[in-house]
Amino acid sequence: MNVSEKAAYIKGLMEGMELDTSKGEGKLLAAMADLLEDLALSVQDLEDETATLNDYIEEIDEDLGSVEEDLYCCDDDCCDCDDDCCDCDDCDDDCDCCDCCECLELECPACGEPVYIDECDVPEIDELECPSCGKVLTLVETEEDDCDCGCDCGCEE
Numbered sequence: 001m002n003v004s005e006k007a008a009y010i011k012g013l014m015e016g017m018e019l020d021t022s023k024g025e026g027k028l029l030a031a032m033a034d035l036l037e038d039l040a041l042s043v044q045d046l047e048d049e050t051a052t053l054n055d056y057i058e059e060i061d062e063d064l065g066s067v068e069e070d071l072y073c074c075d076d077d078c079c080d081c082d083d084d085c086c087d088c089d090d091c092d093d094d095c096d097c098c099d100c101c102e103c104l105e106l107e108c109p110a111c112g113e114p115v116y117i118d119e120c121d122v123p124e125i126d127e128l129e130c131p132s133c134g135k136v137l138t139l140v141e142t143e144e145d146d147c148d149c150g151c152d153c154g155c156e157e
Helices: 003-016 024-072 119-124
Strands: 103-107 114-118 127-129 136-138
Touching: 003 024, 024 114, 114 119
Parallel strands: none
Antiparallel strands: 103 114, 127 136
C-alpha cells in the first residue's frame, strides 16, 4: 500500500465512523484527513518527477561517457591498414599499421580532478587546460640528473 492509498483508507475509515465534521474533534479529523490526502498527492508527484529525472540522468551519463571516450581516448578502430587478416591485438612485429595511443591520466594539482590526454599528443602539447577548474597545466619532461658529485639531487650514488 502506497502513501496515497493509506491516506484514502484513513479518510474512508473516518467517513465510515459518521463523525460530525461541523464540530470539535470531527472537524479536526476531517481537516487532518484532507491534509494527509494533499501530502500523499505531493509525495506521489515528487516520486514521479524523481523517476523521470533519474531516467534523464542515466541518458546524460551514457552520452557523457561517449563524449569522454571520443575526447580523451583513442578509438578502438584506429588501424588504417588494408590487411583483412590484421587483428590489431595480435599484430606481428613487422606490422606498422597500428599506432594506437594509450590514454594517460594526470591529476590536476589545483583541484585534484583527473585530466586525460592521448599519449601520442604529449610531445606536441606544452600546456593543457584542466576541464574541471580551467587552470593551465604545464607539461614538462623531467630528466634524472646523472651527476657524480655525491650531492642530494636524488641520483642515488
